[in-house]
Amino acid sequence: MSTTATAVGVSSKRGIWGGGNEPLKASYGKLMMWFFLLSDIFTFAAFLTAYAAIRVSYPTYAGPEDVFVGSNEYWPVPELVFDALPFLHGFHIPLAFVGLMTFILIMSSVTMVLAVEAGHRNDRADVTKWLLWTLLGGITFLSCQAWEWSHFIHGTDSGSMITYVNNLGRVVSETIYGANLAVNEYGPAAFAQLFFFITGFHGFHVTIGVFLLFLAFYQSAVGVYERRGHYEMVEKIGLYWHFVDLVWVFVFTFFYLI
Amino acid sequence: MATNENKSSLNVIPRDEEKIKKIWKTALILLLLTAVEFVFAFTLPRGLLLYAIFIGLTIWKAKYIMMEFMHLGEEAKPLFYSIIVPLIFLVWLVIALMREGSDIFMIRW
Numbered sequence: 174m175s176t177t178a179t180a181v182g183v184s185s186k187r188g189i190w191g192g193g194n195e196p197l198k199a200s201y202g203k204l205m206m207w208f209f210l211l212s213d214i215f216t217f218a219a220f221l222t223a224y225a226a227i228r229v230s231y232p233t234y235a236g237p238e239d240v241f242v243g244s245n246e247y248w249p250v251p252e253l254v255f256d257a258l259p260f261l262h263g264f265h266i267p268l269a270f271v272g273l274m275t276f277i278l279i280m281s282s283v284t285m286v287l288a289v290e291a292g293h294r295n296d297r298a299d300v301t302k303w304l305l306w307t308l309l310g311g312i313t314f315l316s317c318q319a320w321e322w323s324h325f326i327h328g329t330d331s332g333s334m335i336t337y338v339n340n341l342g343r344v345v346s347e348t349i350y351g352a353n354l355a356v357n358e359y360g361p362a363a364f365a366q367l368f369f370f371i372t373g374f375h376g377f378h379v380t381i382g383v384f385l386l387f388l389a390f391y392q393s394a395v396g397v398y399e400r401r402g403h404y405e406m407v408e409k410i411g412l413y414w415h416f417v418d419l420v421w422v423f424v425f426t427f428f429y430l431i
Numbered sequence: 432m433a434t435n436e437n438k439s440s441l442n443v444i445p446r447d448e449e450k451i452k453k454i455w456k457t458a459l460i461l462l463l464l465t466a467v468e469f470v471f472a473f474t475l476p477r478g479l480l481l482y483a484i485f486i487g488l489t490i491w492k493a494k495y496i497m498m499e500f501m502h503l504g505e506e507a508k509p510l511f512y513s514i515i516v517p518l519i520f521l522v523w524l525v526i527a528l529m530r531e532g533s534d535i536f537m538i539r540w
Contacts, residue, residue, distance in 0.1 A: 197510040204510070211514055218521050225525070226532035232540060233477075252472065268472065275465055283458040286500045290450060295441035399441055415500045419493055425465075426489040430472050431482050 206409045210416045213378075217420050220374065221427050224367045231361055243333035249360040251429050257324050271429050274317045275421065281310025282418040289411040292404030297393060300407060304390040307414065311383040318376050325368065327351045333358040368428070375424055378417050385410045457499040464492050 187193030197204060231248040234241065241253040252267035259270075284306040291299035328351025336346040337356050349358040357365035389410050398404045468488055475481045498504045503511060 196507075198507045199510060207506075207510065207514055211517060214518065215521075218524065222521075222524050222528045226528035229529060229532035230535035230539065232536075250477075268469065272465070272469060276462065279458065279461050279465070282496070282500055283454065286454050287451065290454065294444040294446065296443050296446075297441075299446075402441065412501055415496055418500075419496045422489055422492050422496065426468070426485050430468060430485050 200405060202405065202409055203412070206412050210412065213416065213420075217371075217374070217423070220367075220371050221423060224371060224427060227363045227367065243335070243357070243359040245335055245337060245356075245361045247360070249364065251431075254359045255321075255429060259320055263330070268429060270317070270321065271425065274314055274321070275425050277310055277314050277317065278418050278421050281307045281314065282415055284310060285411050285414045289404075289408050292398075292407040295399070295404065297396065297399055300393045300398075300404060301390065304386060304393060304407070308383065308386045308390055311379060311386055311414075315376065315379055315383065318372065318379075322369075322372070325352055325365075328358050337362070371424060371428060375417070375420055378420070382410075382414050382417050385413060454499070457495055461492055461495055464488050 199207070228248055232246075234244075234247045234250050234253075238250070238253060241250065243249055243254075255271055256265045256267040257270065258264065258266050284303045288300050288303035288307060291303060328349075332348045332350040334346060335349045335356055335358065336344065339345050340355065349356055351358060352365035352368070354362070354366055354369065356362055359365065389407050392398060393404070393407065398406060468485060471481060471484060475484075503514060
């Protein structure tokens with residue numbers, strides 16, 4: 174008997190060579206989720222650092238706030254670009270909408286951690302309830318982002334006069350409304366490109382998160398986890414969802430505040 | 432049959448109100464830090480100091496999310512360090528790219 178007593182914990186279901194050995198005291202799935210998230214941290218960090226590098230290579234708009242005009246000669250001030258709210262057309266309400274989005278995502282992270290906590294207690298009713306709230310938060314956030322993108326792409330009423338090289342290779346000066354990957358009314362082309370790639374990549378993560386949350390909500394509601402005997406899947410999806418929130422905290426600071 | 436299906440086969444542990452209270456407290460801290468960032472965005476002049484404050488507050492928030500929500504602090508120490516230590520590479524990335532960006536600025540303008 175004494176020979177089987179090792180320093181590492183061995184699961185009774187699998188042998189020591191069958192994956193039952195857990196030196197980090199976390200299951201295979203949880204461990205791999207952590208390492209995936211680490212690689213994802215690098216992806217997002219590369220995006221945000223590239224944003225910072227491109228941004229410092231341009232001068233920043235330094236004129237008075239009330240006469241701000243977009244130009245590809247200088248980097249725009251975020252609070253003068255992101256100043257719109259749904260149903261309040263033409264009002265200048267800087268950063269309010271993105272603040273609301275941040276609030277929604279942080280709250281959905283809180284309901285997620287409450288679901289994980291309920292999972293530790295094997296409380297099926299609580300897990301299902303909190304997962305539903307998290308799911309609603311995720312869908313609301315995505316809807317907000319859809320509006321934000323739509324507004325960014327369609328632009329303001331006045332637009333801006335931009336001089337740029339068009340896709341035929343000619344230098345043209347014309348009034349630009351909204352944004353695409355080639356030209357935009359807010360600032361240099363890189364500004365809109367980075368907006369689309371960074372918030373788009375984050376939104377893609379949120380979309381996957383919403384699918385996973387729906388899966389967890391459905392499975393906990395019909396009792397799959399109860400029959401399985403544990404709620405570890407909720408915990409793993411929870412890690413992913415908190416990561417999405419973590420990334421948004423950084424996107425919010427680097428894209429909308431600085 | 433239906434009642435049998437709904438009956439829990441697992442032992443449901445009652446709520447620990449202390450733990451739940453701590454989660455809501457963390458949420459409040461996160462929202463307060465975001466509110467502070469908001470106020471600073473409109474009251475302080477733009478500049479290096481403000482950016483440093485923003486980045487500091489953001490890392491502070493990240494710490495709360497990773498430690499309290501993702502329970503990274505409760506994991507085994509080797510797992511904790513295998514997540515935290517590789518982030519050192521990001522320090523180099525930020526320094527290298529910021530240097531590069533400001534050099535491009537000097538050439539262009």
